[in-house]
Amino acid sequence: MATIRDVAKLANVSVATVSRVINKNGYVNESTMQRVRQAIEQLNYRPNDVARSLFKxxxxxxxxxxxxxxxxxxxxxxxxxxxxxxxxxxxxxxxxxxxxxxxxxxxxxxxxxxxxxxxxxxxxxxxxxxxxxxxxxxxxxxxxxxxxxxxxxxNNYEGARQAVQYLKNQGCKRIAHVSGPENISNARERFKGYLDEVRDEEWFHSDFICVGNYAVNEAFEATKNLLKRNPEIDGIFVANDLMGVGVLKAAESLKIKIPNELSVIGFDGIELGNITSPSLTTMAQPIxxxxxxxxxxxxxxxxxxxxxxxxxxxxxxxxxxxxx
Amino acid sequence: MATIRDVAKLANVSVATVSRVINKNGYVNESTMQRVRQAIEQLNYRPNDVARSLFKxxxxxxxxxxxxxxxxxxxxxxxxxxxxxxxxxxxxxxxxxxxxxxxxxxxxxxxxxxxxxxxxxxxxxxxxxxxxxxxxxxxxxxxxxxxxxxxxxxNNYEGARQAVQYLKNQGCKRIAHVSGPENISNARERFKGYLDEVRDEEWFHSDFICVGNYAVNEAFEATKNLLKRNPEIDGIFVANDLMGVGVLKAAESLKIKIPNELSVIGFDGIELGNITSPSLTTMAQPIxxxxxxxxxxxxxxxxxxxxxxxxxxxxxxxxxxxxx
DNA sequence: ACGGAATGTGTAACCCGTTACATAAATAAT
DNA sequence: ATTATTTATGTAACGGGTTACACATTCCGT
Structure with a gap:
């Protein structure tokens, strides 16, 4: 690998001048610049970023x-x-x-x-x-x-509220939530959005909430239990799409028809939700x-x-x- | 940020000695090593990888x-x-x-x-x-x-043959192929595996082959056309799972029942194939x-x-x- | 024509580890 | 006792750009 000194020698200038040409700073005479450019070309010189990093x-x-x-x-x-x-x-x-x-x-x-x-x-x-x-x-x-x-x-909080409102508008009367891990801020916010939307409903029951880990399998299992315990649930707001897939699968395994008997809305808007059948309604983030x-x-x-x-x-x- | 010279000064040794301690090479007296270690600790010294990289x-x-x-x-x-x-x-x-x-x-x-x-x-x-x-x-x-x-x-070639053989074993009599881009070596190999498995069948027809680009949508469109043109097809070997999803969707949109009327096998073994319904049989790579x-x-x-x-x-x- | 600004270029220190080489003391071998 | 090893440590060059500073020249205004 050629170094800046090789270039300088070939172009008959100092390394400082070569550096000035490369970085386009300081004064360099037009003809000198040509010479340096040519030398760089000829040697196929590329500055060493490591050396640069060290100094800078x-x-x-x-x-x-x-x-x-x-x-x-x-x-x-x-x-x-x-x-x-x-x-x-x-x-x-x-x-x-x-x-x-x-x-x-x-x-x-x-x-x-x-x-x-x-x-x-x-x-x-x-x-x-x-x-x-x-x-x-x-x-x-x-x-x-x-x-x-x-x-x-x-806007996780607002998005969650909108999701639940949407389920309500669709006619859901018993809306559950599969939440994300509570150490994750966005999961907490989505959960809060859900809660603020349902806590004053006379049907609301804390057993409608189950905690997932943002992954398919746990949501699948948790939702099966949830739906067995509470067959009246007709809508689920799921804290992310990945768990949404688990929820769809849980419903399928319980022969619950979506969206006729149960509506499901996820959160995230990942491509995956487009591929499931039924495909997953979601609050899409601009990822x-x-x-x-x-x-x-x-x-x-x-x-x-x-x-x-x-x-x-x-x-x-x-x-x-x-x-x- | 402390440098190796700061450490050397504090420990009353030369930089070489510090370097030896850090890199555990050369001779260093036990007590000297203690002193150096302590200085490193005290200054919370971490060697600068950029300087190291430059030299090495x-x-x-x-x-x-x-x-x-x-x-x-x-x-x-x-x-x-x-x-x-x-x-x-x-x-x-x-x-x-x-x-x-x-x-x-x-x-x-x-x-x-x-x-x-x-x-x-x-x-x-x-x-x-x-x-x-x-x-x-x-x-x-x-x-x-x-x-x-x-x-x-x-082993793309062998895998492809196995996939087609498997479809044959499942009773498929008209097996089509949705291939990948021909500039990709593995797509060519999979295609060749398919071809060597079907070329001598009396039912084989070159119209059973359609070329995809390893993505869902194009495969979806191409497969719809393929199946409309050739309704006798009862098995499809798809060159990757992503296109496999497109094939499943195409069949769904044409109300073709899978696997009853049409069997589909993909290639890759990505998690996605597990989530579709029906889930996608595949030649899984150890990715x-x-x-x-x-x-x-x-x-x-x-x-x-x-x-x-x-x-x-x-x-x-x-x-x-x-x-x- | 003279002083100051703009232009052009070079020297050498600097960034921070690594290591070849030199030196010296301690230990082992003969 | 003397030489050969082993152990221990330091000095300084090196890797390859960057830039402060010095110096020289040319240009411009008055």
């Missing part, structure tokens, strides 16, 4: 922490972040944390040693202190971590958009540390399909 | 190129590669190429400037020359690129395993360049579900 203390890399890329909600988020990173000349690092705080911390330290420029966190296990101590720009995505940390999320915004904001924070940046809450949108 | 010319990073992480086949692959990278102390970089050669080349150059240690390619657009010129270890995954490039794949092996082999190649490494062809496995 910046690596032009950003990382995304997700619980598990195999969860179908995250690939679209990852895609968005990668697209934006790439567009701005950043390299994209993906970390699967499995919701384990020790993994997050290990990744964090490893990345700091590599002079990572910024991190986007989808996390429910990071503590306030851990986030405060971070030496690089950080954005929370999908889940709030603490009020001081800029986040890009959706790509929030990933994109998180990346844009992060890069803004990296490149212009002084600009004031605010958290964003995007809107979910009812997407009616066959399950209601 | 290695970055402890590996990259995975996939067409698009949003395609449900790839997250599991990515997860496997990330797990193994992480286990061996490598940082994992994900690149979405959209099957565009210019993107691949752009990524490649960017990564080389960052002293990337190795790359795993899922690619059908990289040319032989481009691969030959690469200055770092490279492994092809899922798709062969050229015979000289080590690859980790599955995680091949990703894992690709990463292991790559790291082997990086760390021990002289070991002889051979391509691997893993076996697919028939997974019978409701669509047959």
């Amino acid at each position: 203390g910046k690596s032009k890399m950003i990382a995304l922490f997700v619980p598990d890329i195999m969860n179908p909600f995250f690939p679209e988020l990852a895609r968005a972040v990668e697209d934006i990173s790439n567009k701005h000349g950043y390299t994209f690092i993906l970390c699967n944390t499995d919701n384990q705080n020790d993994k997050e911390i290990a990744y964090l330290n490893a990345l700091l040693q590599k002079s990572i420029d910024g991190i986007i966190l989808v996390s429910s296990t990071m503590t306030t202190n851990q986030v405060k101590d971070m030496k690089v720009p950080v954005i929370a995505l999908d889940r709030k971590i603490n009020p001081d940390l800029i986040s890009v999320t959706v 790509y958009s929030i990933g994109k915004r998180a990346a844009e904001i992060l890069i803004q924070k990296i490149e212009h540390p002084n600009t004031v940046i605010k958290s964003e809450e995007h809107k979910v949108k009812l997407t009616t399909r066959e399950s209601t | 010319g290695k970055s402890k990073m590996i990259a995975l190129f996939v067409p698009d992480i949003m395609n449900p086949f790839f997250p599991e692959l990515a997860r496997a590669v990330e797990d193994i990278s992480n286990k061996h102390g490598y940082t994992f970089i994900l690149c979405n190429t959209d099957n565009q050669n210019d993107k691949e080349i752009a990524y490649l150059n960017a990564l080389l400037q960052k002293s990337i240690d190795g790359i795993i390619l899922v690619s059908s657009t990289m040319t032989t020359n481009q691969v030959k010129d690469m200055k770092v270890p490279v492994i092809a995954l899922d798709r062969k690129i050229n015979p000289d490039l080590i690859s980790v794949t599955v 995680y395993s091949i990703g894992k092996r690709a990463a292991e082999i790559l790291i082997q190649k990086i760390e021990h360049p002289n070991t002889v490494i051979k391509s691997e062809e893993h076996k697919v496995k028939l997974t019978t579900r409701e669509s047959t």
Whole structure:
């Protein structure tokens, strides 16, 4: 690999001049520039980013922490972040944390040693202190971590209320909820939205609530029990689409007809909900958009540390399909 | 951030000694080591990986190129590669190429400037020359690129034959094929497996073949036409599960009963096939395993360049579900 | 024609670990 | 007792860009 000194020698200039040509800063005479350009061409010279990073203390890399890329909600988020990173000349690092705080911390330290420029966190296990101590720009995505940390999320509470209202409008009289894990902020907000919508109904009963873990199987089992215990249930608001699939399957296994006997609405709007039959009505998040915004904001924070940046809450949108 | 010189000063030794302690090489007196350790502790010193990389010319990073992480086949692959990278102390970089050669080349150059240690390619657009010129270890995954490039794949040809044989065993007498793009090696192999299994049947007709692009929608449309034109078809071997979903939907839209009137078998074994109804019988690849092996082999190649490494062809496995 | 600004280029320090090489003391071998 | 090893530690160059600073030239205004 040719170095900047090779180029300098060939072009009969100093390394400083070559550097100026590469970075388009400082004064360089037009004819000198031509010579340098030619030398660069001739040697097929590419600057060594590692050397650059060492001097600048910046690596032009950003990382995304997700619980598990195999969860179908995250690939679209990852895609968005990668697209934006790439567009701005950043390299994209993906970390699967499995919701384990020790993994997050290990990744964090490893990345700091590599002079990572910024991190986007989808996390429910990071503590306030851990986030405060971070030496690089950080954005929370999908889940709030603490009020001081800029986040890009959706209006989970409002979306949940809208979902339940929609079920009511469809004529449901006994609406249950399969919630997400209570350590995840968006699950709590969706749950609260549900609760505020049903708590004053005379039919409401706390047994209409069951707690899932945002995954298919547990929701499948939990819903079977729920529906066996409470056959009067005619609507279910499920805290995410993945569990929504489990709910559809539970209904199927109990020979409950959807949407005739039971309406189901999910949350997230992942492609998967389009493929089930019946397909799943859902409160769709603008998944790509929030990933994109998180990346844009992060890069803004990296490149212009002084600009004031605010958290964003995007809107979910009812997407009616066959399950209601 | 504390540097090695700060540590050296505090411990009253030279930087060389500190380096020896950190890397556990060379001779260091026990008591000196204690002092150094304490200084490291006290300053909360972490070596700067960028400086290390600069000197060593290695970055402890590996990259995975996939067409698009949003395609449900790839997250599991990515997860496997990330797990193994992480286990061996490598940082994992994900690149979405959209099957565009210019993107691949752009990524490649960017990564080389960052002293990337190795790359795993899922690619059908990289040319032989481009691969030959690469200055770092490279492994092809899922798709062969050229015979000289080590690859980790599955027995697509055999798997395809088994799939068709299975349909025959199930009593299918008119078996069609929805193939993948012919520029993708595994699609060609699967197609050939199908062809070798049906070409001598008296019922075989070239109109039983239709070409898809490994995505749901095109397969949906193509299959609708196929089945309208050839209502005698009673079995379809689909080159991947994603298109398998499209086929199931096409049958549904034509009110063709699966598996009674039509049997469908896919290829890949992605989780999605489990969620459709009917669920999709498939030739399941050991997706995680091949990703894992690709990463292991790559790291082997990086760390021990002289070991002889051979391509691997893993076996697919028939997974019978409701669509047959 | 003279002073100050704009233009053009080079030298060398710097970023921070790593390691070849030198030196010296302690221990082992003969 | 003397030489060969082993152990222990330090100095300084190195990897490859970047940039502060110095110096030289050209241009412009008056």
